[in-house]
Amino acid sequence: MANREELGIIRGARAGDADCQLALGKLYLFGGAGLPRNMPTALHWLGRAAQQEREEAWRLIGSHIPFETARNCLPDVLPWYERAYDAGIKQAGLVLAQLVLQQPAANESSALRHKAQQALEAAARAGLPEAQWLLAHQADGRPLNSVAPVQRHTRPLAARRPSPPAWRADNIIPAEDYARLDQLWRQDHMLFLAQAMPLLQRLLAAAPADAEAARACDWLPGPPQVLLLARYAELLPSTDDDDGSRHQCCELAAYGGDRNAQLALGLWFARMDGEGRRQSSGIAAVNFKRAIRWLTLAGEQGLADAWFALSRIYLKPEFSQRCVAEAQSYLERAAEMGHVAAQLECGMYAWRNRRTDEHSDVRAAYWLQKAAAQGCAEAETALARVAATPKEAGWVASIVTCLTRELLESQPLLAARLELAALFGLSRAEALLLDVTAADQGHCLVVDIRASYGRSKRRLVLLRTARERQALDRIVRLFESIDSGPDGLEGNYRQRLYRLKTWLPHVGGDDLLAA
Template sequence: EEATLLLRYGQWRLRGASPDPDELQILFELAAMGGNAQACLELGLLCAKIDRQGERIFMEHGLANFKKALHWLERAGEAGVAQGWHALARIYSRSIYSQRNLQVAQHYLEKAAQAGLVEAQCELAQVCWRHRRDDPLNDVKALYWWQQAAAQGEPTAQAALDAFAAQPDAQGWALQAQALLTDKLRNSSPFLSARIELAATFGLTKPEALLIDIKAADYGHCLVVDICAHHARSKRRLIAVQTEAQRATLNRVSRLFGDVDCGFDGLEGNYRQRQYRLRTTFPDLG
């Protein structure tokens, strides 16, 4: 209780017109040593001379004490204050810190994102997206963190996520074929029927529907559509799984293909055979 009162008084003093950093440090140290996790955060930020947005403060009062800042911010993060991990990420990414290390910075940024800090989730998504060419899964990671931030109501994350939304109406052929699926056809051609359902749900083109490796494409939060190895004119793209209906369709199709070889040596044959089967089964498709 005493530590909480010290923290609140220190935060009140911090908002003053001319706060005294030496006085603040004493107050936050007392509260932090009393076990207050938020005080650990405030003390760490004060020692680093940055605010919660990472902007430099109190520069006229001497240099930052990064060694002390790292200690208290680590304590804050371990106590469940995600802003502590985020502040550590900012410090390790700064050129003003002599021990600057971008790998360590990303490690702490991931910890902050995993702890649910929406700012860190958005920042991590942007980092992964910028470096998507360095690792083939970075775009998958970016999409995941945008989804996590969007789930917390972050508008910029939702705007980024909109670019990966499924567009079933863009592929009229798939919707037309889905409408023609009967129980008899589902039983006689289960794999083709499943691919059509997937195409209708996620807006896949005909080549994508026929060539996608179902098991390799499902990442839980998104569908990775990559048929470049077999269809040179195609482009790798991600489609977010955003509804329960989409997830249910993907689960059902994944179960069907669970023990099946989706390659050209499997039961479905090569690309020409799959195209022929689609044309003969649905001769009136556009």
């Protein structure tokens, strides 16, 4: 959840401020106090800042944004990588080469393709393993767009074992068979299983036994083979895996980069289900190290279930590296990606810690609202304890009906406070003393006037409708430009109350003044 400073940066970035766009891009690139790392979002804001001639923005893009993220934003990102390469950033040259040389020749100018080729060679000479790998494939006469992006080798080229040239999966299973199986998958899963069985037996007979063997011989399956292996492992019940073919398919698909297979394999090594409950089936002896490896790979590909499973592992008492803080960080990652159980648990954890951290209730409301929006009844029940539904402010009902355009123009701040009271059920003291800009937390309003009015209590009011959000945004913009403290433009509580009485003399002014 973004804190107050980050919310200000977000507002400035959306308003077009280049410095705020650069700052927001860096927050998403490296992770902030309340914002998770998010490469696509970081590229978006850094690109916006680079368009406004911020040099640091395109340098950060060239140094840190990988090809997998940049390729989704072609051709807009090419100028930033070209500038960064010209400035001497080798990593930018590698990504520029991948972006340009893996596209059809007609898409880019010959000068840019020549520069991209030079960049690839320079990156290879600088010792970047991926550049060496791509250059080696180019030297073999294979175009770069034929290199599977699933697996990238991190060893130097000279240290790699040569991959066996005789094994090619597309020779074992013709392409038309993959197309037929893909059609069967959409029509009938059981028919898919029956038709895929003999083809998979031929495929598995020539494939490595597991992921470790595949890594040892640099076995690289193509996307059709990975998809076939993953679908078979998903459909075949574990009770029918007498010959180990299902587990072999799962391992090879996970090695090939299928995130669902990586999740299933990680849970298998940990002998647990997605909720962290122990399972009777799985590896004979739990291997948390391998489980963490596969679950991390699945999480990095966008599976919230993988991060949630990792949080369960780090809470297990039998895990030698048990760490509550590590478990909480993985839990928050899953919650940020929309995992309902993780959102509920993050909300309840924050609510339990409200006595040690006063602002924990704000975080609790944030996560519980997210879970409740996805239909979690338990989160909705907890929300009623965190932020009770405000009662209607009866004292302001008669005043609102008397507001005229002349009165609104003469006292805009007071009129805005009365509107807040009507929207969120504020008492008279809360409406007149609330620090509006500090109270707005994005998803809720923190009503806390104890510093000026000792008899009051701190409470939260949830923002549940777009109308409430729009009205609060408009009122916050009004108060951001003035000093609304006790010694500021509006004065103290009695002065504000007196102004209300004199402004509306015919609406119970004497009763309003009584304190």
